[in-house]
Amino acid sequence: MLAQPISLAVENISVAYPNGHLALKDAGFALHGGTICGLVGINGSGKSTMFKSIMGLVRPGQGRVLVAGGPVEAALKRNLVAYVPQAEEVDWTFPVSVRDVVMMGRYGHMNLLRIPRAADHREVAAALDRVGMADLAERQIGELSGGQRKRVFLARALAQGGQLLLLDEPFTGVDVTTEEAIITLLKALRDEGRIVLVSTHNLGSVPTFCDQVVLVNRTVLAAGPTAEVFTAPNLIRAFGGALRQHSLPGATPLPADAVVVLSDDERPLVMAPDGLVIGRLERDI
Numbered sequence: 001m002l003a004q005p006i007s008l009a010v011e012n013i014s015v016a017y018p019n020g021h022l023a024l025k026d027a028g029f030a031l032h033g034g035t036i037c038g039l040v041g042i043n044g045s046g047k048s049t050m051f052k053s054i055m056g057l058v059r060p061g062q063g064r065v066l067v068a069g070g071p072v073e074a075a076l077k078r079n080l081v082a083y084v085p086q087a088e089e090v091d092w093t094f095p096v097s098v099r100d101v102v103m104m105g106r107y108g109h110m111n112l113l114r115i116p117r118a119a120d121h122r123e124v125a126a127a128l129d130r131v132g133m134a135d136l137a138e139r140q141i142g143e144l145s146g147g148q149r150k151r152v153f154l155a156r157a158l159a160q161g162g163q164l165l166l167l168d169e170p171f172t173g174v175d176v177t178t179e180e181a182i183i184t185l186l187k188a189l190r191d192e193g194r195i196v197l198v199s200t201h202n203l204g205s206v207p208t209f210c211d212q213v214v215l216v217n218r219t220v221l222a223a224g225p226t227a228e229v230f231t232a233p234n235l236i237r238a239f240g241g242a243l244r245q246h247s248l249p250g251a252t253p254l255p256a257d258a259v260v261v262l263s264d265d266e267r268p269l270v271m272a273p274d275g276l277v278i279g280r281l282e283r284d285i
């Protein structure tokens with residue numbers, strides 16, 4: 001377990017960009033260590049803006065974000081917040097090795113000259129081992145598969161020692177086996193007391209790995225345990241016209257009145273009419 005329990009409180013924040021666009025209004029939720037939470041919403045709903053607020057990259061005009069009970073800046077100084085970017089945010093042609101990228105997670109622990117010490121090398125080796133990338137440590141990052149790329153940046157977050165992990169769309173472009181491996185790792189990190197906050201519009205995987213869900217659409221529409229929040233009525237509220245609903249044609253053993261919610265991950269969710277998630281299909285319909 002971690003020495004000190006981590007917590008995150010987003011207290012009714014409003015965030016406007018310099019062009020005047022109000023990306024979040026009165027958005028709030030709270031999390032405590034030992035949870036995986038899905039930050040779920042359509043494109044442009046404010047997920048990245050929420051992450052940026054938690055990382056101190058944008059300052060809310062109203063409200064505040066507290067990490068471990070204090071301001072974001074203090075948490076960043078303590079290396080508590082670690083970010084795993086979307087693949088598109090990374091320049092994969094940059095000539096650095098897997099080990100170099102993971103070592104970047106140690107920068108906050110080094111002095112200005114950034115000369116790694118034995119402890120830094122140890123942490124990097126442990127992180128690479130944990131994500132199953134030790135054998136590829138010397139490989140250039142451009143020569144990795146999509147799933148391997150995700151694991152490298154997860155290793156960087158681990159080497160940093162982050163207790164609040166922010167993952168932006170971690171399953172985009174990875175196959176089901178890799179997705180399962182990443183989920184297993186995220187659950188282990190949760191069990192060690194971390195907060196794992198995962199931004200995703202990949203609805204199908206949410207019930208399988210998220211303990212809690214925050215539904216966003218320019219504000220927080222609902223937040224809480226997955227079974228209470230991840231329901232058909234709430235999802236329709238969050239996704240509006242972006243969701244298509246179908247009755248499932250003659251499928252067994254699913255109830256005849258089951259509702260299938262199609263998202264963009266090609267593995268539709270199956271819900272009872274009252275909104276309870278029954279499961280998900282492993283095939284297209």
Ligand SMILES: Nc1ncnc2c1ncn2[C@@H]1O[C@H](COP(=O)(O)OP(=O)(O)OP(=O)(O)O)[C@@H](O)[C@H]1O
Pocket residue numbers: 017018019021022023041042043044045046047048049050201
């Ligand atoms: N720097 C910016 N300046 C002005 N508007 C912005 C800026 N960044 C984002 N926005 C706008 O704020 C809204 C929320 O964007 P945000 O990136 O937070 O959404 P998102 O949920 O992360 O979307 P996606 O799933 O597509 O990544 C969008 O309407 C977007 O166009």
